[in-house]
Structures are given as structure tokens and as C-alpha cells.
Amino acid sequence: MIPIQEMARRAAAASQILKTVSGACRADALKRMAGALIRVKDEVMAANAEDLKAAPDLSEPMKKRLRITDKIFDYMVNRLREAAALPDPVGRVLEGRVMPSGLRVEKIAVPIGVVAMIYEARPNVTTDAAAVALKSGNTVILKGGSESLRTNRVLAGAMRSAAVEAGLPEDAVQLLDSADHKAVRELLRQEEFIDLIIPRGGKSLIRAVSEGTRIPVLKHYDGICHLYIAEDADPDMAVSLTVNSKCQRVEVCNALETLLADAASATRILPLVAEALKKQGVELRGCPETRAILPDCLPATEQDWDTEYLAPILSIRIVHGIEEAMAHIARHGSGHTDGIITSSLELSRRFIAGVDSASVLVNASTRLSGGGDYGLGAVVGISTDRLHARGPVGPAELCTYKWVAVGNGQLRA
């Protein structure tokens, strides 16, 4: 393996080239990567089987995350093709004007530079991250989980060859090919060459990365997501949105964790919601007022309001009006995704204005908060940071900008 500093230096050198390459060329590279992946499918599957065999002690959920099925393989290929087809985020004129002096000023999207992605098992992050990074003109250093190293080697190798075919530097995509923790620590020290680190995984990983580096880190923390069923919510919609938000996939950051039911409609709506959730095997934990309406609901503790279950458990609280709902969200939420179910324009206005979360939803499933359903195409995650990128992190969020001012001799007076 090449030394980490050399790897970072190469990424920065490749970035100088990638920053000036046309969007057509980057899209071509992504298409070629999809093609290269298909050509090495057998190798990918064989390496993945070896990875799985080499780690017999992995938990079943971890094995599930590590395993590439045909369906996941197709998804990975399609993600690269979809990214190729997205509009180019680089070179967008974000704003601009001609000043009274005649100076033409424009704010133009440009690549950030070198992005390092540190993640755990899922090998599809390897191709997803490369797709988003290249789409936005960044070079990427990939550090996946050690248990998927064989798989990632084949994936990265195919993408690197495809980059060269497309006339891009091979080092547009690099894999940190080591299971050694020292390598990651060394990577975190490359502030001279790396512009952004994106850790994807558990809280402890994100915290360890943030505290071990001076490089900016885009953080993806908890989603303690809420739905507030307002007094005038449509009962059918309350049922379908709650069930979908909680059950469509329980282990993800935009799954519902706490339901806030307005006292004015709870007696009418909550039993319907509870019945549907119980059919899905969801355990309910409620405040005393909830339990008065739903007698077989377990009691919720204070800690429940601050818990991201990532499991078929839902906490339920009765609130008295929208202000109390928003106060609960402000106190216990994680600023990720929070929604209201209402038929009132005024309540929706107040909720949108008053809830300060990355995603604020009205009459929609919390599971829709993300890149695909927002029309961003490929994303590398959902940021819980407030600065630079908030919510889904797609190609546009991996851009920065520069100011370009063109004149004909303008001076400062």
C-alpha cells in the first residue's frame, strides 16, 4: 500500500485536473464506471463471498449490509448511470449582477476538492460516494469497513480503470486499502491535501473522526423524527403516514421515532393509528394521557423522548396545540426531519416557520426526506450539521463556489 500522505497528495494533484475537466467528461467517466462494474460482476460477487466467508462471526444485520445481491449490484450500477444523467452541479451561476461600475460579478459553483469518505460495511457506499464526488468534480479517498475490503478492492479497481478510459486521472478515486486503524488516524492528519471528511456510520465513528482532525467534517448524526397529528388531521392520512414513516424501514435515520397527537383529536384518531401500528408489530410507549386513550400502551419514560430507536418501537405523546408540539420538537428533536399532518393552511404555515429542522414536512411521510424524493438524485447521506450542507448531501452540496468579477479597468475609489 502507498503511504497515506502520498495517497492524499495524489488526490490533491488529481483534484487540480478534475476541477477543470468538463461536465461531459465527468459524466462519461461515470457511465464508463457503470460499464466497468458490469464487466467485473463475477469478480465482485466472488470477492464479496470471500469477505463474507472471512468474517463468520459477523452479526446477521452486519452480514446483510455486507452482502451484495443481484438487486443491490444492479442498484449500484444504476446509481452511477443516474449520477451521469444528472445536470452538472459545477459551473452553475448561483447569483450574479452587473455593478454600477460595470463590473460583472458572478458566484459560480466549483468542486470542493478532495473528499475523504469513511464508512462501515455497505459496499454500495463505495460506488455511491464515488458517483456523487466525481459528479461534482471532486476526487475521493474511500475508506470502507475492513470486513468489505476484498469487495471494495474490485469495485475501486474497476472505477479507477474506467476513469483512465475517460481521460481522467486514475487517482480521481482511491481506496485506502488497509484494515489498520493507524491508517485512518494518518488520513485525518492530511489537512494540507484533504478538504472535507464525511464519516458514515455510528455516533462513535462520527465523534472519533470529528475529534481527531482539523479538516472540516460533515456529520450525519441521529434522526429523532416526529410527526404531529394536528387537531384537524385527516384520520386516514394520519394512519397511513404514521405507519409508512415508522414501518417502511425502521433502522434508518428518517424513520419516525415519536408521534405527537393533539389532545383535540387524539381520542378519535389515536386508536386507529395504534391498531394499524400493532398490526405491523410496533411496540408503543406513551405518556399518561396517551395511555388513558390506549390502555395497553406501555409507559414512556423521559428518556424515550430523546431516543432514536431504529427499531419497531414508537413513543407517543399527547400535546395541547401546535405550540406545545413545536416546543417538544425543539427540546427533544435532533433537527433532522419533523412533520405535521393537518388540513389547515395556517397550521402548516406556523409549523414550517416554527420548526427549525433540516427537513420540515407537511402531510408527507418522514421517509421521503432524502435525496431521491427531493429530486437530488444520488446522495452520500443526510447531514445534521447546520453549516455548508444541511439535510441530503448530493452533488450540489459537494460544491463550494468562487466569485468571478470581470471588468475593464475598474479601480477602488
Added chain:
Amino acid sequence: MIPIQEMARRAAAASQILKTVSGACRADALKRMAGALIRVKDEVMAANAEDLKAAPDLSEPMKKRLRITDKIFDYMVNRLREAAALPDPVGRVLEGRVMPSGLRVEKIAVPIGVVAMIYEARPNVTTDAAAVALKSGNTVILKGGSESLRTNRVLAGAMRSAAVEAGLPEDAVQLLDSADHKAVRELLRQEEFIDLIIPRGGKSLIRAVSEGTRIPVLKHYDGICHLYIAEDADPDMAVSLTVNSKCQRVEVCNALETLLADAASATRILPLVAEALKKQGVELRGCPETRAILPDCLPATEQDWDTEYLAPILSIRIVHGIEEAMAHIARHGSGHTDGIITSSLELSRRFIAGVDSASVLVNASTRLSGGGDYGLGAVVGISTDRLHARGPVGPAELCTYKWVAVGNGQLRA
């Protein structure tokens, strides 16, 4: 003085209110602040005189920065009024679309929250920072230099009263009223309440702040700014732009530090430029090729190319073509502001694409890189960071955004 943690807590509480206040109300508060300043002008001037008297050992440049003249006072008042008149940066729809499902998705600018400003002598930063912060719906904690504490007390007091008059929380503006370094260290630990820190001052201040906190820091480092005189530059423009970029004000970050003269035109243009600079008392330090053209130019050392003089000194290097010019800028520049003087559209295109600086200028003075001349109105500085805000930091840059998605029952499939 109230404890720092309590101050930060109050700022966060005030921020909850300020986030939902209308732009009209914030603009009204800024206008009232301008009015309040005028009403306490005598007090401001008296406090400022006391500050100056209390620090007789200050250097002359420091005294100059601390002193509020009538002209500076008027400038401070006008900055508040100008900020009031700017368009509201909050609530801008940054992008949006209706998805095929019917979900309406919008990305909307919202305030960051609580901004802490840590700065040195100039008391005008006290009002400028408050203006930009309030304009963008943020609450601000101001920590000015200890030598300007009396002045800042009067300024902050007037602005706080005006905020209350306008119906805003008093704690929309707070002054950290202490000369104690421990207070700053305590401020840096308030990550629960403070969303962004902006240090303004020398490198050592910025470095100390960045390393002492987990709160995001917007950094304003060096401006090692370049002008490249291309082979086809208009000689008159080369002279006027170089003189204005270097001499209009030497001690600021967007002043010119290194001139790159193309070998193809240097013999013709450089003597004219040098003569004009010498009339302004600028010391020239050149590479050997420069000295062959300008015999009385001093020799430049390697270190000169990496130096931000902030003084009437200019380094000059002969380069052979635009690639060499851009390579010099990439190696020695600080990514702040770099410009080209050319009459060729093709050279300007290549320079704009190839130079990765916060501001890239064509045929304009480096001194124009900034908020006013870019049409942003008030700014709190020029960021040398790549993420979130790059270049001038105005009201728009003190915003983050949230995604708002409005549907009628959309589920995730």
C-alpha cells in the same frame, strides 16, 4: 457581568424568537439602532476618548483603529441603515420543484442561529457585525478588544434598547463585557448554544479560536493576492490596476502582494508599472529576470512569494505564459483574490477556470474583492475557508437553509 453560559443560553433563547420574526421587523430594528446611535453620539465619543486615554501605550496604528472620528461614526450609522435597506436574505427560495408524486419541495434560507464575533480594536465591527447578524435573523454575541470596552458598552447598550423598541428580544445583541481571557475560553465551550464563531484579527487569534472550540469557525486568514499581467495586457490598465491594487490601502487582506509579469510583455510594461509604484513609495523585490529589466529593484527571496506584506512592498516575478502564472498562484497564493490583466477572451477564460481562489478577477483591482463592490452590502469579513462561506461574508452567508416538503399524503414506496 452575567456568566458566559447564561449569556449563551439567552442568545439561543432570543434566537428562537428571532428566527420567526419578519424581515420588516428586523429591518425596523436596524433603522432604530441607527437612530439610537445618533442619539448617544456624545456618549460614544466620550467613552471612546476614555478608551484612548486609558491605553496611552497603544501603537499609533492601534490608536487609529480604536479612534471613532465623525466620519467613522457616520459610516457606522450608515452601515446599519444600508443593512436595513438590503433585501431580506431569510426566506429566499434557493431552489424548488414539484416531484412527480406531487410533493412540493423547496430549499429555503433560514438564520444560522447564534453567531459569536471575536475581534480586535475597531469599534465599528461592533455595529457592522450586529447589522449583518440581525439582517439575517441571527442573534450575536460580541467580544471586542479590551481596549475598546467602554466604547463598545455604549454602542451595544444603544443597539439593545433599539431592539426592544422594535419588539425584538434585548438579547438579540449581547456584549461580552470583560477583558478576561478566561471569558473567551468559556465562550468557546458553549457548543450547546452557539452555532458559529467568527474571529476577526491576526492569524494567532484565528488559530487560537479554531483550536480551542468544537463550534464551527469561519476563518479569515491571509490574502496573498496576485495580479498577472498577460502578454497582451493594456499598459495603461496594467499601471492603474497595479497601483490601485497595491496602494489604495496597503494593510488590508485584498491588497496586492505579488505581481506576475509575462515575459512577452514585461520589457515593455514593467518599467511603466515600476515607475508609478515608486512614485507611491512602494519597495519592489523581484526575481532575477525582473531585476534584469528593473535594475534598481531589490532581490526577492523564496520567502517573498509566501509573504503577505500588508505594507508598501511588492514582489515581482517574470512568468512565461499563463500556465506558469497559474502554477505560481496555486503554489504560493492563499486562495483569497487573484486577477489577470488581459485583452484576450481566451486567456480570461483559462484564468477563470484554472485559478481556484475565493475571488478571481479580470481587469479589475484586487481591492474590489469584497462585499460592497460585489453588491452584497454589509459584510463581516472575507472568508478564506472553502466550506459554507467563501469570500465576502454578508447576510446571505450567515444563513443556512431548511428543506420544506408539502404533500397530500405521499408515502415512501
